[in-house]
Amino acid sequence: MSLIKLFLKIFTSTVILLLIYLPIALVILFSFNDSIYFIFPFKNFTFKWYERLLEDPLFLKSIINSIIIALAVSAGSLSIGIPASFAFVRLRRNTLYVGFIMIPFIMPWLVIGVSSLVFFHTLGIPLSILTTVLSHIIYSIPLVVLIVAARLISLNPNYEKASMDLGANEVQTFTYVTFPLIYPAISVSALITFLWSFDNFIITFFTIGSEITFPIWVWGSLRHPTNVPVITAASSIVILVGSLIVYLMETYRVKKGIGIYAII
Amino acid sequence: MVLLELVNIYKYYGKITALEDINLEVGKGELLTILGPSGSGKSTLLKIIGGFEEPSRGKIYINGKLMNGVPPYARPTSMVFQDLALFPHLNVFNNIAYGLKIKKAPSNEIKKKVREVAELLHIEELLDRRVTQLSGGQQQRVALARSLILEPEILLLDEPLGPLDVKLRKEMQLELRRIQKRLNSTWIYVTHDHEEAMVMSDRVAILNSGRIIDVGVVKEIYEKPKNRFIAEFLGEVNIIECIVDHVEGSAFTASSGDLRIEGLTAGKLEKGDRVNILVRPEKIGITVTPLNDRKNSVSGKVVEIIYKGAYSDVKIETEDSRVFIARTFEPAYRVGERVFLKWDREDAVVIKE
Numbered sequence: 001m002s003l004i005k006l007f008l009k010i011f012t013s014t015v016i017l018l019l020i021y022l023p024i025a026l027v028i029l030f031s032f033n034d035s036i037y038f039i040f041p042f043k044n045f046t047f048k049w050y051e052r053l054l055e056d057p058l059f060l061k062s063i064i065n066s067i068i069i070a071l072a073v074s075a076g077s078l079s080i081g082i083p084a085s086f087a088f089v090r091l092r093r094n095t096l097y098v099g100f101i102m103i104p105f106i107m108p109w110l111v112i113g114v115s116s117l118v119f120f121h122t123l124g125i126p127l128s129i130l131t132t133v134l135s136h137i138i139y140s141i142p143l144v145v146l147i148v149a150a151r152l153i154s155l156n157p158n159y160e161k162a163s164m165d166l167g168a169n170e171v172q173t174f175t176y177v178t179f180p181l182i183y184p185a186i187s188v189s190a191l192i193t194f195l196w197s198f199d200n201f202i203i204t205f206f207t208i209g210s211e212i213t214f215p216i217w218v219w220g221s222l223r224h225p226t227n228v229p230v231i232t233a234a235s236s237i238v239i240l241v242g243s244l245i246v247y248l249m250e251t252y253r254v255k256k257g258i259g260i261y262a263i264i
Numbered sequence: 265m266v267l268l269e270l271v272n273i274y275k276y277y278g279k280i281t282a283l284e285d286i287n288l289e290v291g292k293g294e295l296l297t298i299l300g301p302s303g304s305g306k307s308t309l310l311k312i313i314g315g316f317e318e319p320s321r322g323k324i325y326i327n328g329k330l331m332n333g334v335p336p337y338a339r340p341t342s343m344v345f346q347d348l349a350l351f352p353h354l355n356v357f358n359n360i361a362y363g364l365k366i367k368k369a370p371s372n373e374i375k376k377k378v379r380e381v382a383e384l385l386h387i388e389e390l391l392d393r394r395v396t397q398l399s400g401g402q403q404q405r406v407a408l409a410r411s412l413i414l415e416p417e418i419l420l421l422d423e424p425l426g427p428l429d430v431k432l433r434k435e436m437q438l439e440l441r442r443i444q445k446r447l448n449s450t451w452i453y454v455t456h457d458h459e460e461a462m463v464m465s466d467r468v469a470i471l472n473s474g475r476i477i478d479v480g481v482v483k484e485i486y487e488k489p490k491n492r493f494i495a496e497f498l499g500e501v502n503i504i505e506c507i508v509d510h511v512e513g514s515a516f517t518a519s520s521g522d523l524r525i526e527g528l529t530a531g532k533l534e535k536g537d538r539v540n541i542l543v544r545p546e547k548i549g550i551t552v553t554p555l556n557d558r559k560n561s562v563s564g565k566v567v568e569i570i571y572k573g574a575y576s577d578v579k580i581e582t583e584d585s586r587v588f589i590a591r592t593f594e595p596a597y598r599v600g601e602r603v604f605l606k607w608d609r610e611d612a613v614v615i616k617e
């Protein structure tokens with residue numbers, strides 16, 4: 001028994017370390033390497049890729065655009081996804097529609113990207129950040145519904161009944177009971193839709209037109225071999241900032257005593 | 265003074281009839297128990313009074329005002345749910361204070377009232393705890409405090425002591441009764457446990473398959489049940505089916521095989537009527553010495569002794585294979601022993617078939 005446990009422990013830690021963190025560590029390592037080739041032995045230590053990165057105005061612009069898009073996608077998909085979750089859970093008879101809202105989830109990203117392009121083109125809407133946001137939202141809604149509806153389904157309906165019984169009307173009950181109880185699910189879906197949108201390349205590629213986002217910038221830079229180490233520097237910064245945010249959130253979560261179980 | 269009045273209440277869930285022609289009046293300061301087996305419609309009835317379900321037909325009046333269509337938050341009732349439904353994101357204090365905070369009561373008044381009700385229920389030390397850190401009995405008290413603080417005209421309790429262990433349940437029954445009397449408030453208490461109903465209530469309404477089959481003072485219903493179902497539902501009972509031989513005023517004699525029975529009846533009986541004679545186990549005396557009087561008595565062998573703590577139930581089988589149960593506080597009998605049973609004619613209840 002304990003042998004199996006030990007094996008599992010070593011196995012999971014090795015897999016996580018090797019498959020996830022080793023490539024990341026390599027990227028960070030090579031971002032300080034004075035060579036455009038990713039081979040050992042390590043040449044001289046340098047900051048020059050970081051200097052080159054900060055000199056590139058497109059990099060900063062791409063990051064800002066990505067954040068703007070991700071925020072808009074997060075807000076947009078939540079404001080559609082949350083009411084939709086309520087509709088699905090509370091009006092249980094409409095099960096068929098649940099299947100329909102999940103369709104974007106099943107379609108390949110490439111198909112959504114291409115069809116969005118055709119759609120906007122047919123309507124004569126010029127491609128821009130806005131068209132990217134709209135396409136991302138379509139794909140994010142199912143994510144929000146999946147997470148929020150799962151929480152709503154497991155929510156004991158007697159909490160809301162008890163609140164109404166104690167004198168709270170529908171709005172007060174939502175504000176003081178329902179929302180606080182599903183809040184963890186809402187914040188998780190906000191985070192996931194943000195990250196998903198920030199990371200997305202394919203749908204963005206077809207709908208962004210002449211604008212730029214971080215994944216598009218990476219893609220563009222890959223075509224100039226001398227620029228490749230700059231990508232490692234950019235990746236390192238994104239990884240570092242991302243880790244910092246996750247660290248802060250986890251500290252908050254542990255401090256508040258919210259268990260993993262409370263998230264979904 | 266009538267506080268709550270239910271008139272011809274029906275409730276259908278699709279094809280299921282959950283409640284059928286319910287008529288009930290509850291007076292101010294009364295504790296009424298609704299007693300019925302699982303699925304008999306007890307929770308449905310409470311939900312209709314509390315405003316969580318609308319009746320399919322019929323009218324609800326509280327203080328003479330029609331309550332149909334009035335949402336729960338506008339009714340002068342409060343419910344302690346079967347699963348309590350304490351708010352898991354709030355601590356004990358905020359759970360109890362919830363109703364007053366919604367009413368926007370001043371914070372010093374809230375503090376004062378929470379302290380008062382917490383003292384009443386002995387939970388002053390728990391106010392800072394998370395509700396998930398409480399034991400079942402403590403959660404029970406918090407749920408009760410959360411409702412009582414609003415001083416509802418009618419408190420509705422849905423099998424609130426269900427999950428507690430027997431000892432704690434007995435303690436809580438007495439304590440709830442004490443609190444109800446002290447506050448002189450009106451409670452409707454749902455349970456499927458007839459012993460609990462006897463401890464708790466002024467009056468009891470017995471519900472079966474969505475119908476109220478009897479309402480009354482619990483002692484009277486127990487001692488003079490209207491029919492076999494009620495008698496059996498309220499605890500162990502010996503039933504003898506027999507035919508009336510002779511009637512003289514309120515006294516009669518009847519027989520069942522070799523058995524000769526004497527009884528008293530308030531109703532009308534005639535020679536040849538088929539009747540059920542009901543005798544509670546605690547009304548039957550056991551002895552090992554043979555009895556002279558053969559009326560209202562049987563003899564048989566002890567087949568089982570069921571130990572129940574303070575008393576024991578002795579199961580006796582007669583020569584003609586009838587089974588009787590007698591209750592004794594001194595279980596000085598052995599299985600296989602021959603014993604004699606006897607009861608007084610005043611203790612037998614007669615029900616016409």
Ligand SMILES: Nc1ncnc2c1ncn2[C@@H]1O[C@H](COP(=O)(O)OP(=O)(O)O)[C@@H](O)[C@H]1O
Pocket residue numbers: 277280281282300301302303304305306307308309
């Ligand atoms: N929401 C509902 N939908 C359909 N049937 C229900 C619903 N609530 C209760 N019932 C049915 O009504 C009957 C009475 O239920 P209930 O009032 O919960 O009984 P009790 O509380 O006495 O156990 C049961 O047959 C139950 O299945």
Ligand SMILES: [Mg+2]
Pocket residue numbers: 306307308346422
């Ligand atoms: Mg019930």
